[in-house]
Amino acid sequence: MNHQENDHRQAPVRLAIAGYGNLGRGVEQAVAKNPDMVLTGVYTRRDPAGVHPASGVASYPLSALAQHRGKVDVLVLCGGSKDDLPEQTPEFARHFNVVDSFDTHARIPEHFAKVDAAARAGATTALISAGWDPGLFSIQRVMGDALLPDGATYTFWGKGLSQGHSDAIRHVPGVAGGVQYTIPVQEAMQRVRSGTRPDLATREKHRRECFVVLKEGADAEAVRQAIVSMPNYFSDYDTTVHFISAQQLAAEHAGMGHGGFVIRSGNTSNQLKHVLEFSLQLDSNPEFTASVLVACARAVHRLHQAGQHGCKTVLDLSPALLSPRSGAELRADFL
Incomplete structure (x- = not known):
């Protein structure tokens, strides 16, 4: 099926959250605003008995993820870039489709290589470094460079x-x-x-x-x-x-x-100059980042359904992959 002609009668995309801090709580809120998504559980290194998700979804120890393969379409990793994601994303990408927000710019190539190897070995689809920078700002930098090479x-x-x-x-x-x-x-x-x-x-x-x-x-x-x-x-x-x-x-x-x-x-010529500008003003950094992660999880699910395994970044995604709307809707309302 062409992702641009997605059918709204499909079953909701089943997301799970690994890590229930500010970002994890933001993902929970974002899922509630996306009718084509459903949250299946929160996985934590803390005692699950002390973790009470606002949505009422169940909490599990992180170690329980292995038992829940087949019940999660995309795992959204909400740990930190310094210590958590360099280990967790490759580990979980062997068994789950994953999205993370790894934001240590200098280490992205290294992180990509490890996650790509793991995802290809497990025939899964992973997307790293989603958010606004890296993420949306990355797209704007590439667009600017492509449209105005000089x-x-x-x-x-x-x-x-x-x-x-x-x-x-x-x-x-x-x-x-x-x-x-x-x-x-x-x-x-x-x-x-x-x-x-x-x-x-x-x-x-x-x-x-x-x-x-x-x-x-x-x-x-x-x-x-x-x-x-x-x-x-x-x-x-x-x-x-x-x-x-x-x-x-x-x-x-x-x-x-x-x-x-x-x-x-x-x-574009010696006398003619142009300025392109993209800006964001955010009340909550983690909540907005979480909204980007959820849209990217939708894209990851579609890429996996299309048999595209390995690691991706936002630079590999078309806008249609991110949107819950059908191709006909996008052409009629947004093109």
Whole structure:
């Protein structure tokens, strides 16, 4: 069957969630908004007796997945990119169709190779690095490069709370709690939007703003210096540190909003320049990422039905594969 002519009378796609943190809860909410999907279970490394999914679906230990082969069409992996997904995605891709949100850009080729080998060995279909970056932003970078080959691409992130950088702050001696926001520099964005193709240093594109709760007796200046001089996180950026109370942190910085911009400027002839821009403004980074994962799970199920095994990325998907609508609907309403 051609995926573009999908039949709405098909049985719902059976999804399962591995990992029930912020992202897993987001997937649960996304499934509820997609009538062609059904959630079959949540699998966790915690004691399932203490995990209570909002949808009322059953919780199982992660080790129970092996017993449920044949009951899950696509497994959505909701662990972290640092320690979980490099091990879990290849492991589970041998037995299940899978989707993950692996976002360590430099390690994507290595991750792809491992998952591809596992999926081909198991005759399954896997899709890695789904979300908004990598994911939607990746598509925009490829499109810009293809449509304006004589050009330059710029990616800006924020304003948004960075979970990795916030975690780095919390490991600084003397810090009781804290968050960090990545903020694009507006002057740099305006230069890019002008189509002049500026050569921008890291410090020119983004700044970092930190809100920190000190432990009792901690030296505020020592903490500030430890943060702003931290290599790989803050030393290459203009970083501002604000000291606040625990009450302020809980009341004002519990949200997980994020977003960003991909801008491509280029020339089609010597005198004529063009600027393409794609942007996102998200109230919840994990909930939006989860919505992307669920759409990608639909595509994975269709690719598997078509016998396409191995690992894929969003760059391999057509928009029709992601959509629950039939080809006739898409042509009539969206083309």
